Amino acid sequence: MWQIFHKLGSPKWFFGIASTLMPWLLVAGAALLMTGIVWGLVFAPQDYLQGNSYRIIFIHVPSAFLAQSVYIMMAVAALVTLVWRMKLADVFVTAVAPVGAVLTFLALFTGAVWGKPTWGTWWIWDARLTSMLILLFLYFGVMALGAAISDEKSSARAVAVLVLVGVVNIPIIKYSVEWWNTLHQPATFKLTEKPSMPAEMWVPLLLSVLGLYLIFGWLACLRMQTHILAREGRTRWVKELVQARGN
Amino acid sequence: MASEAKLPVRTPEESVSALSAMKAVFSRDLKTAFRQPQDLLNPLLFFVMVVTLFPLGVSPEVAFLREAGSGILWVAALLSVLLSLDHLYRHDFNDGTLEQLVLQPQPLFLLVLAKSLAHWVLTGLPLVMLAPVLGVMVHLEGNSVAILCLTLLIGTPVLSLIGSIGAALTLGLRSAGVLLSLLIIPLYIPVLIFGTGTVMAASESASVGGQLALMGAFLVLALTLAPFASAAALRISLSNS
């Protein structure tokens, strides 16, 4: 058991696996995402309430979905870092945070642009938008702390503590923002997810969510490999690998 | 070569109790703070000045101030706690007393808890005591002022406890002050929301028992979890120095 765990944690082993996995992730992810988007943009029927503006959903929902699950993944990795000191876990946290921040920003941006034709305003202090904004702040905090500590290992551990503190706070933040929202404005702008979304709409949506997940997986592998190369520069296998690339 | 004489190895039971170690940390922090009273006064002055900015900067109308007053006071209190956090561990770090604190044969999170409590007594508590005066100046009504003070009383220890994590994480970094705010402000949002929300509900003469209980729950959660996170963060920061 421990052997497997340590093997899983070995950067060299991961590097190899990632290298074989990455082309598949990229090709499958891009194919799924493009299928989902083209289907959603061109073939899916118009929404009878919102018209064509709803087509933003095919990127908005995947971004928002990933933005949140990336933070959860980071929190799991952070826990593994602090408890078992697995090398790969802390590489994951630092490598992936900027991607999470970009996805959160995209979710906010597409949400705002979607809001203009739907609600007539770019921004409302709606519970979902507000908690997404705070999630973006959390990502910024993680990135800022990571950048401020020069030593990679201490940086990773400090970031892990922060991510965990953040993840404990996320449900509290979400709950309090919702409560605050009901206090301040009665639910006039409630965007209800229509329970019966026709299959022509949710299938492409599902495809693009899956596609973006895979693309994220590819990006995560790529960025983790970069961080490993930077960090393990002294080991023989990295030296050989780097030399091989140079020639 | 090694001499045969041997010194007894002590067991941890031969140290003083954790409680008296906490007391020592607490009273030392109070003592040092009172030897430099200006540092104690600064957050309070900041608090008063930020509150003054709103009537001058937005509107001195009674209606606006009554509406926004609780929010203004809460934001000002939050900012002045934030301002004072940078000192929480920095002096101790620079003069080496923090190393000795970490090396005490005691559970570190309890010592950290004692430090956070001292920080609250030195910054949060004075803010709470000053709040009624400022509450009257922003035209809050009697009942609202009382509720405001109550929310501050429950909420400011949470600010100190959570802030201690940020202070420990940014220890010894360049531009730690700004970074600290970046890390901590998102975590302060729930306390702020419930603090002001409770006062608002009270001004609309709704019952606030539930909200106060929730704030109490925040406090309990912060008391139980934050010291562990701060202790872990302190160890990491010291490893890095």
Next chain:
Amino acid sequence: MSEPLLQAVNLQCERDDRILFRDLSVSILPGTLTRVEGPNGSGKTTLLRILAGLNDSYSGDLLWRGRPRHAYREEFLRNMLYLGHRPGIKPLLTPMENLRTLMAGRRYVTDKVLWQALEGTGLGGFQNVPSRNLSAGQQRRVALARLLVADEPLWILDEIFTAIDIHGVAALERLLVERVASGGAIVVTTHHDFNLPSMHRVTLGGRHDHGL
């Protein structure tokens, strides 16, 4: 031969992409003095901080009396006294107050004993003067006063001779020798020429290469 108090096994530490030392194994026995040597930047302070439990970014094992140290943290800390570069003295407090708080988390010592300890380091008459009015050497002496009342069998002392005058250095050396003779274990770093016949040496930098 008595059992070692603290053992480091295959210790490795890298900082900012540089290996400070690797495969370092040290046993610290009661009744010995171990001097950690090496040029500036070779990791002496880092090694001492690792041994003291302040720095945990290392790989390898640390054993306290033959058992993993992290499982016996409080026992280890109770039996270890560390004095670092930074003396751990609050400038706003008097030497007496400083010494009292430094001891407070460890064991109960009467004020009378602490007073005498400060006198013993040459601070008689300064006990109740705010420490910020003392010189750098005097501030260090406040920290050193702990050595006069310490019951910890293991001392880890980083550059304790810094800023101490000649007489002070001689007296301090005598103190260390006596402590070793009575069974204490001491680890020191110092640039000052300090030699004991039975001294153990750990040399950093030079013996260990920087690459694989």
Next chain:
Amino acid sequence: MAFDSFSAFLAMGGHGPYVWACYAMFFLLMGVVIWWSLRQRRVVIAQQQRRAAPMPSADERPTASFTRIESSQD
């Protein structure tokens, strides 16, 4: 096919600017992240290749002599 013509597709029933702005931003930012990650990787590899040249070991580290450098000041 939900649209009659290509221009109708571009117009999106009047919501074109919103929809296309979103998609443009999405692809732009994802592109930037991917480009940046690839570049970072190249930079790191180049860095490691340079570092593969051996550093002076501690033995051959130059010793400090602290002799003053004489430079004439007119």
